[in-house]
Amino acid sequence: MNKREVDVAVIGAGTAGMVAYQRASKATDRVVLIEGEQYGTTCARVGCMPSKLLIAAAESAHQTRQAETFGVLPGEVRIDGQQVMARVRELRDGFVAPVVRSMESLPAEHRLMGHARFVDGHRLVIGDHTEVTAKRIIIATGSRPSIPGLLKEAKDRLVINDDVFDWQDLPSSVAVFGPGVIGVELGQALSRLGVRVRLFGLSGGIGGIQDEKVREYALGAFREEFDISPKAETRRVERTEAGVCISWRESGQAHEDTFDYVLAATGRRPNIDHLDIQNAGIELDERGLPVFDPYTLRCGDSHIFIAGDVNNNRPLLHEAADEGRIAGDNAGAWPDVRAGARKTPMAVVFTDPQIASVGLNIHQVDTRCQGCFAVGEVTFDDQGRSKVIGKNRGLLRVYGEHGSGLFLGAQMFGPAAEHVAHLLAWSVQQRLTVSEMLEMPFYHPVIEEGVRTALKDLSRKLQIGPEPGEGCLDCGPGI
Incomplete structure (x- = not known):
């Protein structure tokens, strides 16, 4: 096994990790950026950009249908699902490519590919090929979809948002579980592209809206476009020859319907569970996540920092970039750790x-x-x-x-x-x-x-x- 010694090791080459690497590199050349599988941020590959491409297609179809309001008679709107998804994939790949090129242009000695595991507070094993000893470590491993066990009964018809953007064509129907940001964005977009959609929730929320009056207004507006069950008690999910049969209760009534696919948009979980974080010597909360200062991104009084979606504090791209900057600056200037300016949410x-x-x-x-x-x-x-x-x-x-x-x-x-x-x-x-x-x-x-x-x-x-x-x-x- 190869052995390396560095001043700063950054685990994860997403938005937070890339910015952290850049900032730490200003203080030391003894830095390494570790990526598990492939370069390309969540935003470019499966998040912000491909979802907006799908939404743009949906808005175009919707605007065409609404043209009659202005006295413009467009005729029948036809959706070519294959062409829609081809554009999504093509431009998505175009957004990913420069990110990959940027990573591959870094000095070879600054890059390592493989999953990292903590041996102790300073030592990491990367895959089965390299051991890195680092004076400071930045965890920026991002997050991944969290899927309830019941939905897994959909088997080969269960998808997450990552899968949607690789579709070759649009299905005829989709049950979307999770009325948060991802679920409501994709649910409405698919509906406007001619897909029959039902959006399932549990507690009555929609789109992360906290203000009750705004939430009720939004629910009423969305219900005019597609089916929403904001307080559904899902009883059964079963893969059948016809697709996926879903049984649920709502407002005291039993319901059943069959869909081509089940889209799980039921939240995300931090990519912390494969790091052997228990070996890092830092305090963990009841969920097994590092306890950290949101202004310095430092874990307790240790030399370890945590930035980006993995800390689940503000899981947004611009916040991940800010956290990467703060963590990278502090790791580079160690032991001079300072609070970084946080922007208004x-x-x-x-x-x-x-x-x-x-x-x-x-x-x-x-x-x-x-x-x-x-x-x-x-x-x-x-x-x-x-x-x-x-x-x-x-x-x-x-x-x-x-x-x-x-x-x-x-x-x-x-x-x-x-x-x-x-x-x-x-x-x-x-x-x-x-x-x-x-x-x-x-x-x-x-x-x-x-x-x-x-x-x-x-x-x-x-x-x-x-x-x-x-x-x-x-x-x-x-x-």
Whole structure:
């Protein structure tokens, strides 16, 4: 077995691992980046990019069907499933290729391929070929889908999102389990591409929405497009000649249906269980995950850091990049470990309408302010610009603190939420008050005027702040 000694070993070459390697390399050339099977990030291979390709195809089909609203008569919409999936695979591979080339361009002595296991706090065995002794170690092994045992009864018709993007054609029907981000994005996209879809949930949630009013609005809107069972008690999953037969109870009634495939979008689990992490000499929580500081990414008072989806703190690409930077800087500058700047939380779900969460959610606001806060809102049903473009569905709720007038966060289901989220996240990060936000310019006619309406509503309810002005009565709310 080959033996190596380095200053920093990074386990995992995804987004967090690549950034951590780059940052640590600024401090030392004695660094190694270890990848288990293949280069290419979760985002490029099976996450952000291929899912958005499928969603783009679905939106094109949907817009064509909706053209009659504007007096445009397109005729029958036909979906070529093979062509749809061919484009998804082709452009997906195009996004993966530069990532792979970037990894392969690194110095050979900085790269190792194989699964890593801890022998002790400083020693790693890579596959069956190399032992690495490292002064500092960064764990950036990402996550993988978590599949409940019952769904495994679907056998060869059980798929995860990774599998969807390798489909050669679209099936006729899919049962999607898990109404989180992945489930609702893929469920709606497949439905708009002509696939019969039923989305199964357990607790009534949808898309990670925490605000009950926004969640109920979103559920109503999605139900108009495809079947949703948000509180289903699944009794049986059985592979049959016709596909997969699913039996469930809902609202006291028994149901049964058969689908071509079962798509498990039931959450993800950290890739920590194959590392022999118990040998690392660090504290683990009740789930067997390392206990760490989210600002330094350091595990206890050790020389080991954990970054990216594997720590399950903020499993998003931009957060993984930030965590890779923090962990890489601290591993490189060891023992000078410093807290890194964390950005305001922001998440977007690329459904239609889109879902966005910014800053503190309503439960976190209540905990922080102990009830001393106000909520403003606007519906986009009658908002001017949204009506013009036929996107007038949605609800925005914004949260502010009594006394200080500080803007704390928001949750939105509505048009252009991916863009609105950035404006609101920047406002939270700059610690703006609601009054200061209302002093900013708002163009006419734009969807962002709906944001102003919500902020004016919030300003009225806060115990401080200026009196909001009147809107344009001719155009409706938000104008």
